[in-house]
């Protein structure tokens with residue numbers, strides 16, 4: 001029989017080929033001979049988007065069923081990474097599309113590489129949100145992600161003369177085929193002005209917020225496909241614009257420039273992602289961003305709720321709203337305002353609904369990352385919310401007084417307002433009071449949250465606290481990033497592991513199989529060769545694919561201790577200089593990561609890496625046994641290249657500082673061994689893979705605390721350790737700065753006199769552990785065995801496991817398979 005497939009939905013190679021040509025002609029408006037690579041990429045992206053559209057539309061339809069419970073994930077960041085290949089994998093059409101592209105005389109990889117990744121996040125927190133959206137869809141959970149459609153995402157990083165240079169990320173400049181604007185669901189958001197009491201036409205005393213400014217929020221929807229299921233959830237990101245009538249008031253009195261100024265402020269709100277992580281600055285525009293997207297999201301949820309035929313007093317039954325750190329915590333006050341001021345609900349009912357809607361995830365213990373807003377600034381932008389927060393606080397502290405009778409300390413620390421010095425609003429306290437669940441992101445982290453930063457809240461409401469160890473999606477971080485390893489694994493144990501990662505356990509039986517080990521090692525080598533070529537192209541540095549690939553990629557921060565890694569490199573360099581014929585394991589040190597533009601020490605750490613690299617890479621005595629590479633512009637796309645190529649994963653933060661880490665999981669899954677401290681999820685990774693397959697070093701959290709309590713003096717370590725002294729002296733004398741003793745002085749002074757992250761205290765333990773790594777690497781057979789066992793035992797670190805726990809323990813939401821009528 002002759003079957004004719006629809007150009008929009010058909011999956012045969014022939015139909016896909018025709019659809020590609022059709023889109024190029026009619027959507028891109030190009031003849032093939034005039035089309036750019038990007039035109040072909042866009043055409044292909046639209047071919048794929050067509051094919052997910054039925055599932056997306058019927059998934060959306062489900063949201064509006066009255067009984068559908070929806071997870072609403074509120075996050076200022078979603079660090080998605082490229083969509084095209086991910087969607088091909090999830091829709092299970094990769095082979096057909098490859099074939100169709102080839103038959104169109106195009107190069108599949110070239111088209112994939114055209115995509116500009118949406119870098120709408122800084123690092124771990126934003127990437128976690130993206131992995132969680134993937135798992136929500138793959139587990140068929142109805143979910144909406146809400147965030148900001150930044151016009152400029154995380155800056156592009158260039159390295160010039162060894163220093164970081166930031167450039168704007170113009171990710172939208174060639175068009176974004178994955179988003180659909182929904183102007184019909186636009187909402188308005190108020191800012192500034194004042195409040196005034198009034199009596200409504202039912203005789204009720206109410207408060208009216210008279211704003212100084214109104215901005216419009218326009219939603220842009222991106223489909224989030226699940227792996228081999230019909231569920232396609234929506235990521236709804238908001239763009240700010242001036243309302244159409246923006247200029248009338250001011251314009252009529254002739255203030256044209258004032259009117260345009262207002263328009264600029266409105267459009268600035270979603271303009272750029274703040275590139276700081278783990279250090280907040282209290283900037284007005286940032287508060288506006290947070291309030292803007294949260295208000296848009298809550299108004300949108302209320303619309304969905306009412307459209308699904310329900311009353312607002314059951315809002316918490318319709319939605320489970322997760323706060324990704326305190327960035328969206330203003331939502332607690334905004335939902336109260338919407339319910340009370342705009343929907344006439346009584347305070348007690350509104351509080352009942354609100355405090356049963358929100359759940360809060362904490363991602364950091366660093367005090368400098370805790371968000372506080374000066375009461376002045378807050379009241380200027382959000383006068384009504386300040387009143388509501390005062391009222392929440394008054395009622396809350398009344399309850400606290402009953403519980404901790406007469407203890408002023410508790411009251412001061414629990415208060416939503418910090419009264420010491422300049423008064424400020426504490427967003428973590430607001431999130432805790434307004435949420436029914438509070439979780440940390442790894443076992444150790446949750447314990448530290450309970451015993452340190454949120455201790456008083458834990459004592460008040462211990463039942464709210466729980467742990468949800470982070471996870472990462474095996475679809476992107478194995479199937480997509482590492483197809484060769486994926487095929488080898490599936491050839492032995494089938495492909496169920498992609499949805500049920502615990503099934504990787506089945507690989508354990510092959511760990512001692514010489515043939516399997518050989519294949520495993522060959523795959524790693526071939527991926528290392530590809531990376532070596534990439535490094536050559538991007539940096540001009542030649543590296544040896546047979547050397548150990550030792551990788552440290554993450555945001556640059558003192559607590560993550562990239563400088564400890566550099567001290568190790570200099571130590572090896574000194575050994576070679578003292579004895580050029582020394583027998584040491586050749587290594588390629590690969591660094592990647594961005595520094596916050598305002599974080600001078602982090603930027604100097606980058607210069608430290610590149611400067612040491614320049615000397616080590618070019619010293620003839622080294623004879624290419626050590627190579628140091630700093631790859632510019634570390635992002636999701638590059639992560640997908642580097643995790644599969646890594647043999648040693650560096651997870652060397654000061655114990656107690658890294659909340660969880662997620663890169664650590666991506667490395668392990670791809671068969672890298674970890675050298676790490678007992679910090680964050682490293683602890684759980686070591687538990688899973690076995691202590692004998694993990695290189696542990698360094699002080700433990702209580703030891704760090706004790707050391708500091710007893711007056712830590714880093715100088716003592718310098719003074720009493722000759723190798724350490726030699727390393728630091730070499731830096732101080734300008735060996736890595738063309739004789740300039742000043743360049744690295746701030747870094748050295750900090751290490752020798754303050755060393756807040758106890759780098760010097762952990763130095764010797766780190767060196768000793770690295771020497772064990774060297775020895776272990778010489779036994780390639782056993783190394784490969786350990787590598788296989790690492791991958792086999794990382795089942796726990798699938799984000800599917802994390803999300804299942806959130807669903808069961810916090811959100812109380814069940815899968816809802818989507819039916820697509822044929």
Ligand code: 26M
Pocket residue numbers: 122123124125126128274275276277278279280281286327363364369371441470658659660661662680
């Ligand atoms: C806050 C205010 C103003 C501007 C920026 C921020 C801000 C943005 C991102 C603060 C922190 C941000 O991210 C923190 C983060 O990424 N934390 C990491 O979260 C991961 C996921 O849970 C953990 O694995 C990491 O250990 C943790 O460092």
